[in-house]
Amino acid sequence: MAMPSSPTEPRLLITLPNHLRLVAERIPSVRSTAVTLLLEVGVAQEPEAQQGVSNLLADMVFKGTGQNSARDIVDHLDFHGVSWGAQAGTEATRFDLVMLGRELPQVLPLFAALITRPSLPAAELEVARTLALQEIQHLEDEPAQKLAALLQAHYYGPVLGRIHLGTPQTVAQLDREALLAHHHAHYRPSRAILAVAGDIDLDRISSLVQDAFGQWEAGGQKPLAPQPPPAQTRLTHVPKDTEQTHIGVAFPSLVHRDPNYYVVQLAISVLSGTSGRLFTEVRERRGLVYTVFASHRALHDAAMIYSYAGTTTEKAQETLQVLLTELQKLSEGVRPDELERARAGVKSALVMQAESAGARCRNLAADVFYRGRCVPPEEVLEHVAAVEPQHISQYFGQHPPGPFTVTVLGREPLGWPEN
Amino acid sequence: MAELFHQHQLANGLMLIGEEMPFVHSAAAGFLVRAGARDESPVLAGVSHFLEHMAFKGTQRRSAWDVNREFDEIGAENNAYTSEERTVFYGAAPAEYLPRILDLLSDMMRPTLSQEEFALEKEVVLEEIARAQDNPSYLVYHQAMERLFAGHPLANDVLGSAPSIRALTAEQMAAYHRQRYQPGNMLLAVAGRFQWPEVVDQAETLCSHWAPGDTPRQAAPPQPHADLAVLHRPTLTREHLAIACLSADDRHPKRYAAGLFGTILGDATGSRLYWAVEQTGLADSVLASRETFEGAGTLVIYASTDPERAAQALAAVEAELEKISAGVTPAELRRAQNKLSSQLVMASENSLNRLLMLGDTYLSRQRYESVDDQLAAIEAVTLDDLATYLAEFPLTPRVTVALGPLEGLE
Numbered sequence: 001m002a003m004p005s006s007p008t009e010p011r012l013l014i015t016l017p018n019h020l021r022l023v024a025e026r027i028p029s030v031r032s033t034a035v036t037l038l039l040e041v042g043v044a045q046e047p048e049a050q051q052g053v054s055n056l057l058a059d060m061v062f063k064g065t066g067q068n069s070a071r072d073i074v075d076h077l078d079f080h081g082v083s084w085g086a087q088a089g090t091e092a093t094r095f096d097l098v099m100l101g102r103e104l105p106q107v108l109p110l111f112a113a114l115i116t117r118p119s120l121p122a123a124e125l126e127v128a129r130t131l132a133l134q135e136i137q138h139l140e141d142e143p144a145q146k147l148a149a150l151l152q153a154h155y156y157g158p159v160l161g162r163i164h165l166g167t168p169q170t171v172a173q174l175d176r177e178a179l180l181a182h183h184h185a186h187y188r189p190s191r192a193i194l195a196v197a198g199d200i201d202l203d204r205i206s207s208l209v210q211d212a213f214g215q216w217e218a219g220g221q222k223p224l225a226p227q228p229p230p231a232q233t234r235l236t237h238v239p240k241d242t243e244q245t246h247i248g249v250a251f252p253s254l255v256h257r258d259p260n261y262y263v264v265q266l267a268i269s270v271l272s273g274t275s276g277r278l279f280t281e282v283r284e285r286r287g288l289v290y291t292v293f294a295s296h297r298a299l300h301d302a303a304m305i306y307s308y309a310g311t312t313t314e315k316a317q318e319t320l321q322v323l324l325t326e327l328q329k330l331s332e333g334v335r336p337d338e339l340e341r342a343r344a345g346v347k348s349a350l351v352m353q354a355e356s357a358g359a360r361c362r363n364l365a366a367d368v369f370y371r372g373r374c375v376p377p378e379e380v381l382e383h384v385a386a387v388e389p390q391h392i393s394q395y396f397g398q399h400p401p402g403p404f405t406v407t408v409l410g411r412e413p414l415g416w417p418e419n
Numbered sequence: 420m421a422e423l424f425h426q427h428q429l430a431n432g433l434m435l436i437g438e439e440m441p442f443v444h445s446a447a448a449g450f451l452v453r454a455g456a457r458d459e460s461p462v463l464a465g466v467s468h469f470l471e472h473m474a475f476k477g478t479q480r481r482s483a484w485d486v487n488r489e490f491d492e493i494g495a496e497n498n499a500y501t502s503e504e505r506t507v508f509y510g511a512a513p514a515e516y517l518p519r520i521l522d523l524l525s526d527m528m529r530p531t532l533s534q535e536e537f538a539l540e541k542e543v544v545l546e547e548i549a550r551a552q553d554n555p556s557y558l559v560y561h562q563a564m565e566r567l568f569a570g571h572p573l574a575n576d577v578l579g580s581a582p583s584i585r586a587l588t589a590e591q592m593a594a595y596h597r598q599r600y601q602p603g604n605m606l607l608a609v610a611g612r613f614q615w616p617e618v619v620d621q622a623e624t625l626c627s628h629w630a631p632g633d634t635p636r637q638a639a640p641p642q643p644h645a646d647l648a649v650l651h652r653p654t655l656t657r658e659h660l661a662i663a664c665l666s667a668d669d670r671h672p673k674r675y676a677a678g679l680f681g682t683i684l685g686d687a688t689g690s691r692l693y694w695a696v697e698q699t700g701l702a703d704s705v706l707a708s709r710e711t712f713e714g715a716g717t718l719v720i721y722a723s724t725d726p727e728r729a730a731q732a733l734a735a736v737e738a739e740l741e742k743i744s745a746g747v748t749p750a751e752l753r754r755a756q757n758k759l760s761s762q763l764v765m766a767s768e769n770s771l772n773r774l775l776m777l778g779d780t781y782l783s784r785q786r787y788e789s790v791d792d793q794l795a796a797i798e799a800v801t802l803d804d805l806a807t808y809l810a811e812f813p814l815t816p817r818v819t820v821a822l823g824p825l826e827g828l829e
Contacts, residue, residue, distance in 0.1 A: 030768045031768070074693075077688075078758050081760060083765070103761075126700070131697070137656050137657060140655075140656035141656050141659070243553050244546070274487040279487070284539075287546075289543070290544075290547040310553075311546060312546060312549050341494075344491065344492055348496070348513055352496060354444070358765075
């Protein structure tokens with residue numbers, strides 16, 4: 001039950017008797033309070049024939065609890081001015097709520113009932129399944145998102161690369177028994193992190209949470225920890241009659257716990273931003289794209305750098321070439337001024353994030369999930385300040401970017417650039 | 420409580436406003452220019468948005484690289500957008516950097532528009548237009564606007580078209596810039612942590628040499644049209660529907676009633692359309708959104724459906740429009756008030772969001788409204804106000820556009 005935070009920090013991390021981890025932070029400048037519940041289960045932990053069950057369950061918990069119907073629940077949330085959302089991902093399911101701080105005592109008990117005792121009414125299941133199937137269809141009309149899903153599958157393989165929505169075949173088969181079994185196995189306090197941030201009284205928050213979630217029964221399965229296949233050089237074209245050709249490139253990166261994590265994060269920032277290398281070389285100097293970026297996308301035990309560019313067909317080959325060249329150039333290191341700008345970006349983002357209860361709350365939950373503890377902003381700043389240009393050249397000198405998994409969605413296939 | 424709102428007008432007509440947020444550590448600044456797609460003649464279609472891009476591409480004091488580099492040096496969150504109505508440039512960063520943001524943004528208001536950068540950026544804008552072609556929800560929205568406002572400048576597409584952008588010259592853009600980026604046609608706003616006298620001094624230094632001038636806008640009232648169009652796009656998988664009608668404009672006395680009505684009808688969760696169209700499985704998403712302009716407002720419903728159920732989904736939307744015309748319940752109004760109030764407070768907590776809201780309100784109504792003023796206005800709306808609103812904006816005439824695999828709606 002002990003916590004590492006110093007008494008002056010407006011932050012706490014405790015484990016309740018039923019093993020629910022609670023992390024909370026007071027933000028003095030805001031009137032809102034955000035709540036994030038992260039459950040350690042996603043599409044990668046699902047039985048193969050039930051892909052999509054986490055996503056469907058995250059929707060179905062809002063359809064009833066005790067005497068409350070779906071309409072009662074949504075009306076209650078609306079009455080208390082709660083903005084809410086739920087989403088299942090590769091290995092986590094997240095529920096995010098934001099409200100005015102004074103509403104929390106009226107909202108938390110209902111939310112706890114939804115998570116711990118959903119009625120999962122059979123009458124609502126048909127519509128929820130229909131909507132999940134339509135969502136899968138909808139991805140076809142959003143080529144950039146479709147590309148991201150394809151690349152994830154190509155890069156991470158058949159388990160970690162699954163799409164969180166499931167497949168039309170598996171979703172069509174999901175029944176109430178599957179939802180109940182999934183809930184019984186995975187919606188357990190030992191698999192859950194509850195983060196609360198914003199206008200809260202830290203002295204009262206643990207008793208409020210204990211009252212709401214204290215009866216939640218421990219137990220359930222230990223999570224599976226699927227491993228990614230080794231990365232490989234691969235270029236795949238998926239034909240689609242779109243106006244732009246959508247290009248995605250992925251290659252291995254470091255998990256949050258890795259001592260070199262901040263080295264890689266700052267290197268990615270050198271690529272990103274409007275003075276970053278990708279924007280400068282692909283857009284500003286050559287006019288090849290409107291959108292180009294690189295971002296770090298981490299799972300618990302695996303991570304990738306994901307880079308995207310969207311361009312019209314006749315410019316696509318050149319775009320791929322410039323993109324790959326810039327990614328490869330990381331092994332030649334970065335200039336001190338580039339690193340300074342990357343550092344400034346991290347610092348400013350921390351100041352701005354402190355003004356958003358929702359953003360801060362999602363980060364607290366992610367910290368506990370990925371690292372097992374809170375990483376205070378001041379610690380992030382220390383890590384970032386310690387990175388020197390030679391750390392980046394050393395790291396990428398020893399681990400040259402690659403092998404590249406490239407996925408192209410558009411009218412024409414592309415070839416590997418020559419060099 | 421000390422006065423948190425400040426305003427100051429430069430001799431050349433530039434209005435400067437600021438709202439202090441005592442508890443935050445960041446500051447945001449923005450220029451809002453009354454220049455948008457509605458101000459464009461057909462030959463200039465897309466110039467406002469292209470000009471927004473060009474503001475980043477070099478000034479007398481800075482190259483394009485300098486602009487990008489300097490924003491990143493302070494880790495600023497900065498960007499710009501263009502609408503039918505205005506062009507907005509903004510940046511936010513830790514409060515000590517506000518002077519640098521003001522310096523950069525004011526410099527960008529006088530871009531050089533070099534031929535070389537103009538030609539290069541044209542390619543980027545053409546890519547942005549191509550990207551929009553892959554975005555059916557944008558396309559169907561614009562198709563609905565074009566029909567609802569046929570013959571009125573609000574029908575113009577912010578991006579213009581590939582041919583109009585290709586034909587545009589830097590000289591045409593420079594003339595448009597001279598006309599619309601005059602101090603009397605612009606607003607400089609700041610929000611967050613700052614010392615007002617310092618902001619005033621800096622704005623005087625940076626902007627007082629701009630020659631005075633103003634550009635009135637011809638805001639003729641729109642004559643809305645009723646229309647139904649089915650646009651056949653065989654490469655799409657879903658049928659994308661937009662249903663549009665007029666709503667209150669940004670100065671209308673019933674504008675808060677209009678906002679609450681939109682929430683009750685079509686908020687993403689808990690609304691009439693949510694229960695009747697999404698939670699019956701007819702559409703995987705349905706949403707009513709309101710846009711306000713000078714002299715006009717719109718209410719646009721978007722839905723994405725299985726093609727074979729598009730007609731059924733559309734009928735369900737129309738049935739709800741019919742039903743809600745009879746009025747809403749006190750409980751619905753109460754929930755919508757709580758929801759909107761809560762969203763308003765939450766959206767005002769960071770300096771950048773607050774800046775954008777503050778600037779938008781001031782430019783629309785030429786007066787300051789605090790968050791508390793707006794909360795009181797939401798709270799004051801009654802069922803009678805909603806009835807009065809509906810009597811003036813009866814959800815007809817309306818335009819319906821279907822974009823997707825269908826060739827017709829039976």
